[in-house]
Amino acid sequence: MKEEKSIAASVDADMPNGTYTVAWQTAGGDGHVQKGEYSFSVATKAQ
16 A cells, blocks of 8 residues: 655745645655645635
8 A cells, every 4th residue: 555645834924816826845755856746726705
């Protein structure tokens, strides 16, 4: 069975509406660099 792994980070401030891209990089267990990126959007309703 393959071991699942994850990376987590927290954001300490409110984020304005918009689209953000997260670029990440880490070293695997064998020392090889692993990297990637993903985008997400923040949209809140006006009050």
